[in-house]
Amino acid sequence: MRLGSAVVLVTGATGGIGRALVDAFSDAGARLVLSGRRADVLDGLAANCGGRAVVADLADPADLERLCGEAEAADVLVANAALPASGRLDSFDPAELDRCIDVNLRAPIRLARAAVPAMLSRGRGHVLLVSSLAGVAAAPESSLYSATKFGLRGFGLALRQDLAGSGVGVSVLLPGFVRDAGMFADSGGSLPPGVGTRSPQEVAAAAVSAVERDRAEVVVAPAPLTAGAYLAGLAPGPAARVARRLGGDRVARSIASGQTGRR
Numbered sequence: 001m002r003l004g005s006a007v008v009l010v011t012g013a014t015g016g017i018g019r020a021l022v023d024a025f026s027d028a029g030a031r032l033v034l035s036g037r038r039a040d041v042l043d044g045l046a047a048n049c050g051g052r053a054v055v056a057d058l059a060d061p062a063d064l065e066r067l068c069g070e071a072e073a074a075d076v077l078v079a080n081a082a083l084p085a086s087g088r089l090d091s092f093d094p095a096e097l098d099r100c101i102d103v104n105l106r107a108p109i110r111l112a113r114a115a116v117p118a119m120l121s122r123g124r125g126h127v128l129l130v131s132s133l134a135g136v137a138a139a140p141e142s143s144l145y146s147a148t149k150f151g152l153r154g155f156g157l158a159l160r161q162d163l164a165g166s167g168v169g170v171s172v173l174l175p176g177f178v179r180d181a182g183m184f185a186d187s188g189g190s191l192p193p194g195v196g197t198r199s200p201q202e203v204a205a206a207a208v209s210a211v212e213r214d215r216a217e218v219v220v221a222p223a224p225l226t227a228g229a230y231l232a233g234l235a236p237g238p239a240a241r242v243a244r245r246l247g248g249d250r251v252a253r254s255i256a257s258g259q260t261g262r263r
């Protein structure tokens, strides 16, 4: 899909990866509609790229409905907003659990449901869903997060098949650990030596390329981490035992403890 003058709606535009997505799609010539909760940050970002800001809490049904109206007018939907939702399941109260599922999974599905019919009637469009390698391989302290990221990945890959040949594409983006900004960097969690990271700009460049080339699934992570994740997807039991021996539990706890305030 050509992005020049396309209208691109980006959720989570105020976040670490969201800001890089805004820059990358703007540089590709798109007209941006930026969404997030923090109005002050959103207004500044919109002013910078000549885009439009739409403040919306994706866990609020009325806000989500309003944003669905914006999605109908978008040529490209970039469903990027999410909550970290890390920690053990019994540490979530019911409202926190519902909010995580609403923001990470239900909202992207509702936005795609709103956007796709209008894209089909225009004969072109693209839905980009930001999942995670946590949607390929499960890790400790992330049952809820993984549930939403596996779910989003399955939703996107199936929707892509339903839309094959229609002119409307669907891509699923799978970042690994992202440095410098975003929910992993903000957690202050540390990785074992040798586990590499990618920058928000690399994630954003992959997102633009996924839309332009209509790619089904795009991983943004170093090759060893990618290979480990897909192997763990094939053989989750043995992979979990190996990860535990390599200190995976400790890493997961360090990330989750830096994210408990963000539910």
Ligand SMILES: NC(=O)c1ccc[n+]([C@@H]2O[C@H](COP(=O)([O-])OP(=O)(O)OC[C@H]3O[C@@H](n4cnc5c(N)ncnc54)[C@H](OP(=O)(O)O)[C@@H]3O)[C@@H](O)[C@H]2O)c1
Binding pocket: 011, 012, 013, 014, 015, 016, 017, 018, 035, 036, 037, 038, 056, 057, 058, 059, 079, 080, 081, 082, 083, 103, 130, 131, 132, 133, 174, 175, 176, 177, 178, 179, 181, 182, 183, 184, 185
């Ligand atoms: N960072 C990583 O290492 C990493 C790795 C793999 C996948 N990912 C995925 O990449 C995407 C972006 O993550 P990030 O690292 O940029 O996270 P982030 O910096 O924490 O940003 C999260 C974004 O989601 C928005 N958001 C959260 N709750 C919301 C709600 N209730 N309603 C509307 N917007 C809400 C935030 O908006 P406000 O700040 O305005 O509230 C913010 O813009 C997510 O889907 C994440 O799962 C990230």
